[in-house]
Ligand SMILES: [Zn+2]
């Protein structure tokens with residue numbers, strides 16, 4: 112589950128434990144602000160010791176929403192590069208394993224090649240990430256993961272965003288990708304069907320899928336709408352998630368985290384219960400001896 116760090120980083124551990132999580136995600140600061148406060152060493156130490164004790168593993172940080180590593184606006188891109196380095200430094204300080212970042216959108220300021228916006232943005236993104244991660248010696252302990260976005264598919268074309276994301280993740284030298292089910296569904300992958308899953312698995316076959324953001328989608332298939340919904344209450348539905356989870360590689364055995372709406376106190380426990388039932392159901396399917 113994605114949990115809040117309100118009251119300090121160690122509070123996130125308490126929240127994850129109360130929900131009986133084995134893995135969780137946090138923001139390392141307010142995700143809609145460029146402002147960063149330092150992390151006191153004692154707080155970082157408590158967090159590192161606590162997650163060890165509670166066997167919460169792996170721990171993910173979701174990077175700031177303001178980042179745009181593919182912007183043609185140089186000032187914004189440089190600021191984003193600075194912030195991504197900070198996010199990775201903060202991950203190392205508290206001992207988090209991965210930082211998740213979106214690939215961002217090109218900002219139209221006349222510098223992009225008309226009709227090739229996608230390509231220009233991709234190249235800028237790769238350049239930005241490479242400048243953060245460096246070459247050769249590993250600068251950060253934490254790995255960087257690229258998350259798919261909810262961009263609508265091109266008209267009359269099969270969805271291709273995961274193929275592009277995988278290529279970008281490999282070329283930029285990241286640790287792999289995070290697949291968000293809501294974003295995937297909104298960008299045209301029908302994960303509720305076998306055909307949709309086959310296409311998705313084919314396009315992600317060369318990359319490491321290290322995290323699944325399991326969110327239902329308020330928008331319909333291919334809507335391009337990034338609106339998360341409670342598990343089973345959106346366009347993917349319980350049957351859709353069962354199909355997704357039963358598929359296996361490259362998605363089988365990957366940590367699952369929900370970023371479902373939190374309007375009421377009861378929302379997180381409810382989605383945790385649903386997720387557990389879905390994952391238990393999947394295990395039963397797998398444990399059946401084959402052919403007898
Ligand atoms: Zn995200």
Ligand SMILES: [Zn+2]
Nearest residue numbers: 258291324370
């Ligand atoms: Zn997500």
